[in-house]
Amino acid sequence: MEHGAPQIPAKLRVMIKFESTGWFDTTPEDKKEHILPALNEVIAGWKQYDVTLLGTLDRDILTAGHAGEQGFHAVFLYDIPDLQTITNMTHAFRAAGIDRYFRLEAIIGRPFFLLEA
Numbered sequence: 001m002e003h004g005a006p007q008i009p010a011k012l013r014v015m016i017k018f019e020s021t022g023w024f025d026t027t028p029e030d031k032k033e034h035i036l037p038a039l040n041e042v043i044a045g046w047k048q049y050d051v052t053l054l055g056t057l058d059r060d061i062l063t064a065g066h067a068g069e070q071g072f073h074a075v076f077l078y079d080i081p082d083l084q085t086i087t088n089m090t091h092a093f094r095a096a097g098i099d100r101y102f103r104l105e106a107i108i109g110r111p112f113f114l115l116e117a
Contacts, residue, residue, distance in 0.1 A: 009110045011052070011079040014086055017072035019103040024066065026101065035101050042092045049088065052079040072105075083108075 026035060058074040067073050080086055086106050093099045 006110060011081050012083075012086070013054075013109045013111055014078045014080045015107045015109070016076040016078065016089075017105040017107065018074045018076060019067045019072045019105075020101065021103050022101040035098060038096050038098050039102065042096050042098065045092055046089050049085045050081050051085065051089075054078060 023031070023035065054077040056074060056076050059070065060073070063073075080089075086108070090104050090106060093102060093104055
């Protein structure tokens with residue numbers, strides 16, 4: 001089987017790693033009244049972009065507390081049209097001031113050719 005250079009798809013497959021950082025140093029009141037509403041607003045704001053949420057994974061079934069070696073608490077899998085959109089999505093955390101509580105990291109790729117042709 002020959003395998004040429006990967007072709008960049010029309011929409012990038014993006015895995016966004018989500019980690020709680022300063023979240024653990026806040027009060028329950030701050031979480032309920034400020035942080036979670038801001039987080040929900042930012043994520044809801046991502047819908048303004050031409051993105052498709054494919055799935056999510058939260059590691060909380062067998063873990064609690066800091067992310068540890070894995071470096072993430074949850075992942076979000078999207079199809080996203082371009083790099084600028086990814087930048088806009090991550091910047092929304094900075095603009096809302098919630099980057100002090102959460103960290104995002106985008107990993108860019110494409111659908112795996114053997115499973116999604």
